[in-house]
Amino acid sequence: MAATHPNQIAFKEGVQYLFHSWTALKLAVDGEWGGHNSVEKRDWFIDTIVDYFSEKGKNVDTFDLEDILIQIMNDEFSIMLEDKSEQHISKVLEQLFLECTHGKYDLVQTLKHDSQKISGALKGSKAQKNGDDDDDSSDDEGDDSEDMDVEMTEGESSSSAPRREKQEPIVDEDGFETVVKKGKRR
Incomplete structure (x- = not known):
């Protein structure tokens, strides 16, 4: 088994840093929108992209990516990317691979x-929001449902990020429910 080349190691690190700071993906993982194994899904996502670049090399198709x-x-996080962030992420991935x-490794360091x-x-804002005086907020993945003021409904998972209250369905005079698209979370 051959040792992994430093360029491959740097590329994977860069992808990890990029995906950990991608707002849509970060919200999905923090909110467990992909289920309780959202962190594992993100890690798999990173590996999938790294493998894609390993297979395609410099022949990566931007639209395919x-x-x-x-x-x-x-599929994995039930998110429709309406902010076109996939275009930005794709460009950064291609630039990262090229470098x-x-x-x-300048871009890797910038992403880091x-x-x-x-x-x-985010750790600082969580501590302020929760009123924590602890500097160690790496323990945020535990069950802190008793500290949350937001009432959870069946089917919602508890997470460290507060959720908006679920709105009542809109039913017209014929008894049909209006489907309302979820807005962007900020």
């Missing part, structure tokens, strides 16, 4: 810095 991002977000194949900045800011 965007379709894969959209499909996995929809890593040339032994340049951005990811750390985002996770640090």
Whole structure:
């Protein structure tokens, strides 16, 4: 078994940093929109993209890559990407791959810095929101349902991020329920 090339290691790290800071995916994982194994699904997603680039190399088709991002977000996390973030993520992935194949890791370092900045800011805001004085918020995956003020309905999973209250269905005079698209979460 051959040792993994440093360029491949750097590329995978870059993809991890990028996916950990991708707002839509981060919300999906934090909110467990993919179920209790959302973290594992994100890790599988990362491996799938790394494998895709390993197979295609420099022959990656941008539209195919965007379709894969959209499909996995929809299938695994029930998210319809209406913000076109798949286009941005696709461009960054292609740039990251190109740089890593040339032994340049500047973008990896930038993504690492951005990811750390985002996770640090979120940890700080969670602590303020929950009134925690602890600096160690890596324990956020535990069951903190007793600390939440939001009432959970059947089918919703508890998570560290508060959820909006479920709105009552809109039923017209013929008894048909109006389907309302979920808005973007911010």
